[in-house]
Amino acid sequence: MSTLQEKKPATMYENVMQQYNQVANLVGLNENIKKILGITNNEIIVHFPVKMDNGEVKIFTGYRVQHNNALGPYKGGLRYHPTIDVDDAKALAMWMTWKTSLAGLPFGGAKGGIQLDPREHSLAELERITRRFTYALGDNIGPDQDIPAPDVNTNPQTMAWILDTYMSTKSPSSRSHNNHIVTGKPVGSGGLEGRDRATGFGVFLTIKLYLASQGKTLEGKTFIVQGFGNVGQWASQFMVEEGAKLIAVQDAHATLYKEEGIDPITLTEHTQPRKGSIAGFTEAEEIAPDDFFGLECDVLIPAALGNQINQDNALSVKANLIAEGANGPITTEGEEVLLKRGITIIPDILCNSGGVIGSYFEWLQNRHGEIWQLDEVMQKIEKKLTENFKRVEKAVEENEVDWRTAAYIIAIHRIELAYTQRGIFP
Ligand SMILES: NC(=O)C1=CN([C@@H]2O[C@H](COP(=O)(O)OP(=O)(O)OC[C@H]3O[C@@H](n4cnc5c(N)ncnc54)[C@H](O)[C@@H]3O)[C@@H](O)[C@H]2O)C=CC1
Ligand SMILES: O=C(O)CCC(=O)C(=O)O
Numbered sequence: 001m002s003t004l005q006e007k008k009p010a011t012m013y014e015n016v017m018q019q020y021n022q023v024a025n026l027v028g029l030n031e032n033i034k035k036i037l038g039i040t041n042n043e044i045i046v047h048f049p050v051k052m053d054n055g056e057v058k059i060f061t062g063y064r065v066q067h068n069n070a071l072g073p074y075k076g077g078l079r080y081h082p083t084i085d086v087d088d089a090k091a092l093a094m095w096m097t098w099k100t101s102l103a104g105l106p107f108g109g110a111k112g113g114i115q116l117d118p119r120e121h122s123l124a125e126l127e128r129i130t131r132r133f134t135y136a137l138g139d140n141i142g143p144d145q146d147i148p149a150p151d152v153n154t155n156p157q158t159m160a161w162i163l164d165t166y167m168s169t170k171s172p173s174s175r176s177h178n179n180h181i182v183t184g185k186p187v188g189s190g191g192l193e194g195r196d197r198a199t200g201f202g203v204f205l206t207i208k209l210y211l212a213s214q215g216k217t218l219e220g221k222t223f224i225v226q227g228f229g230n231v232g233q234w235a236s237q238f239m240v241e242e243g244a245k246l247i248a249v250q251d252a253h254a255t256l257y258k259e260e261g262i263d264p265i266t267l268t269e270h271t272q273p274r275k276g277s278i279a280g281f282t283e284a285e286e287i288a289p290d291d292f293f294g295l296e297c298d299v300l301i302p303a304a305l306g307n308q309i310n311q312d313n314a315l316s317v318k319a320n321l322i323a324e325g326a327n328g329p330i331t332t333e334g335e336e337v338l339l340k341r342g343i344t345i346i347p348d349i350l351c352n353s354g355g356v357i358g359s360y361f362e363w364l365q366n367r368h369g370e371i372w373q374l375d376e377v378m379q380k381i382e383k384k385l386t387e388n389f390k391r392v393e394k395a396v397e398e399n400e401v402d403w404r405t406a407a408y409i410i411a412i413h414r415i416e417l418a419y420t421q422r423g424i425f426p
Helices: 012-029 031-037 086-102 123-139 156-170 196-215 229-242 264-274 332-340 356-368 375-398 403-421
Strands: 042-051 055-068 076-078 108-116 146-150 222-226 245-250 255-257 299-302 322-325 342-345
Touching: 012 031, 012 086, 012 229, 012 332, 031 403, 042 086, 055 076, 055 086, 055 123, 055 356, 076 086, 076 123, 076 156, 076 356, 086 108, 086 356, 086 403, 108 146, 108 299, 123 156, 123 356, 146 156, 146 356, 196 229, 196 299, 196 322, 196 342, 196 375, 229 245, 229 264, 229 299, 322 375, 332 342, 356 375, 375 403
Parallel strands: 076 108, 076 146, 222 245, 222 299, 299 322, 322 342
Antiparallel strands: 042 055, 055 108, 245 255
16 A cells, blocks of 8 residues: 555645745845735624525525735625535635735625535525625625625625625615625625626736737637636626637536637527536537647637646646736636746736726725716726736836736735734734
């Protein structure tokens, strides 16, 4: 019998801590601040009962991890997935802190979710589960405390249920002022025109800006997308509108390939009656899932889950540019391989920050009792994201580092400044 232990792949939490510690050491971050940012402020775990359609009562486990709020209320999405646990929520909350800081928003970082497979539940069950979860979270969330938003397997409908449940616990006089308790709501319930496409737009825009910095355009470039939900669909649409060609798509159910290009709008329409699945799309060929990352293309957009590209499959990647639509799609070992091979990575905390920037505008719109138009919103997102992109680009050149390190330097510095200005940890 062998005594050798197989090396377990690093978790998302280990990855984010490694990224953080590396940059904290590089910039000589004040030791006290380093300790504070290295922990999560609150880890809320709730267990709650919900009656299923058949009368059976099931117990669910939900999480909300609040990493840091030095710059403002905690902010971040809610994920419904069978594998979400407190460690994943910690990692995702930490990424939110860096993302909101880098974006220059008055928010901290949080993330959460419920351990479940939404495909196993009816809409009515999902509604009851969401309402019970909101009730269990109580005043741990709030418009000036912690503001949830959509993430994997949650959507504007989920946010509307949270809004309604939260408001029903408040006195009638304060209800109308509380709809900024969540962002990513349906437009009819105070949601922002354009929040639906904000993340995908940001992914597309950062790719476009990066190529422009190299004297290139998207015209004729080929790209592949892993994950064809909110982020993958919108990013694909914007890319194709600008002249790029979508040659492969992978989701949790199938991997599709078409050399002549897949129309993202037709594929999106195909997914709608199929609970989001791309399976069964006859206008493209179905290929083996393991062949996906090695496909010949110019740009790779991972827009599904974390830890998808690792030291093994990183060797097969053909794209010169990876734009992280997902949070944490590349392990630290995978990244080392990719950087050594000269592949550029636009990091999640910059690449997918269009979503939280849109959420910030929704929160502002609600606070001010305003209603903004789509073109106005898209212009504001584009302006903010372009400024952020340029700051990271400058930090790459000045520090002679990769894009993730540059983004972390800016994000950590802004929080460090807030702590030192307050004089608590000089
Ligand atoms: N929705 C948003 O505004 C934002 C989302 N993100 C990140 O983007 C990623 C995608 O989020 P959404 O598009 O909102 O989720 P979604 O639930 O709308 O779509 C997720 C997609 O990933 C696919 N997927 C799941 N497991 C997979 C697997 N093992 N292999 C291949 N594909 C798989 C699903 O089939 C689906 O197509 C996540 O990492 C999320 O944290 C980041 C910033 C904002
Ligand atoms: O819009 C938000 O508040 C957060 C979206 C999110 O979860 C993310 O950026 O990862």
